[in-house]
Amino acid sequence: MKIIYFIIYLSLKIYKKTTKISHNITWKNKIKKLIKTKGAKKLTNTQVAEINTYYNKYKLKGISTQWHQFYYGCNQFFSPKYMPENLFYIDIEPRLNQKIYFPSLTDKNILDKRFPNVKQPETIIKNINGFFYSNDELIDERKALSLCDTGNELVIKPTVDSGGGKNILLFNCKDGVVDSGQKLRTVFKDYGKDFIVQKIVQQHEQLKALNPTSLNTIRIMTYLNENKVDVLSTIVRIGRKGSSTDNATTGGISCGIQKNGQFNTMGYQLSGESFRATDSGIKFEDVKLNFMSKVLETVNELHQEAPFFKIISWDLAIDKDENVVLIEYNVMGQGINSHQLNNGPVLSPLLKILESQL
Structure with a gap:
């Protein structure tokens, strides 16, 4: 029996090691491509030494300096405190967030139950594991199709594994046919199960003007x-x-x-390309949101209701009446590049937590 346990233990250890190596290769290839695309100059020997000295304090050796090279090449702000993606995704995020509760607790179909005290987009129907619901009542597909046949613009999106704006579709449905010419029943079939249909958020005029x-x-x-x-x-995320x-992965700008609501002077795409204005011609430096204190209060309250995840990325809209609207929250694979490109080495406080757990 002891031999079996040892074999299982050894197999798990080998699996974790090979997975880590595989992920590191993925991040290495990614940053090489980003640097090549951006044409970021190599760091000086002094800068590399500064990075190594900083990370040695946390007993972390062999840290890739290529991410620092990329961020510095994009925003012209050098700091040894930038965090490489592989370090965040492999060592930090899994330690701070309990993977056992992912993705179940981040399913958009239960978001209204998880956070009942914050406004959310109005839901028309839900599909949970293939079953249709409306107002928490089980309904059949025929009823679901009828409820969506409004002639008004709606949005359908997956509720699990839905990051990066994947498979989000805006549509109008009249007499069972959406504006693309497809039957709504076919659209439902394409999504399979675990999706949600909601009304469009009528967003605040300041944010709408951005795109x-x-x-x-x-x-x-x-x-x-x-x-x-x-x-x-x-950060604010703006569509082209x-x-x-508005997702950065689909070409959006962040x-x-x-804290006072003032935008930075520059915005960035994930490629590192910088922008001073939106496609609609609004300069970032001319924008200040007067409702940011309300937004910050909201995330403070929300995170206290989600202790299973110590680090969370919240996506929030602001409606036309200046209400904060929760769109989703991200706990695994939450992007860090847009944050560091725009706001510098904001993740450095997490290194102290990692050090205490090593």
Whole structure:
């Protein structure tokens, strides 16, 4: 029996080691491609030494300096405190967030139950494991199709494994046919199961002006630190002209937001390309959101209701009446590049937590 346990233990250890190696190769290839695309110059020997000295304090050796090279090449702000993606995704995020509760607790179909005290988009129907629901009542597909046949613009999206704006579709349905010419029943079939249909959020005029065709959201990364919630970084995510999504992975632009609501001067794509203005011609430095205190209060309250995850990225919209609207929250694979490109080495406080757990 002891031999069997030993074999299982050894197999798990080998699996974890090979997985880590595989992931490191993935991040290594990614940063090489980003540097090549951006044409970021190599760091000086002094800068490399500064990075190694900083990470040695946390007993972390062999840290890739290529991420520092990329960030510095993009925003012209050098710091040894930038965090490489592989370190965050392999060592930090899994330690701080309990994977056993992912993705079940982040399913968009239960978001209203998880956070009942914050406004959310109005839901028309839910599909949970293939079953249709409306107002918490089990319904058949025929009823679900009828409820969505409004002639008004709606959005359908997956509720699990749905990051990066994947498979989000805006549509109007009349007499069972959506504006693309497809039957709504076929659209449902394409999504399979675990999806949600909601009304479009009528967003605040300031955010809408950034790009009228997309829901432009505020992403805030928070850390649940003993008896308080720390805000690590805040950015706004803006779609490109004609795009219906604001996600950076689909070409959107992000810009850092200061605590007082003032936008930074520059915005960035994930490629590192910088922008001073949106496609609609609004300069970032001319924008200040007067409702940021309300937004920060909201994420402070929300994170205290989600202690299973110590670090969370919240996606929030602001409606036309200046209400904060929760769109989703991210706990695994939450992007860090947009935060560091816009706001610098904002993740450095997490290294102290990692050090205490090593």
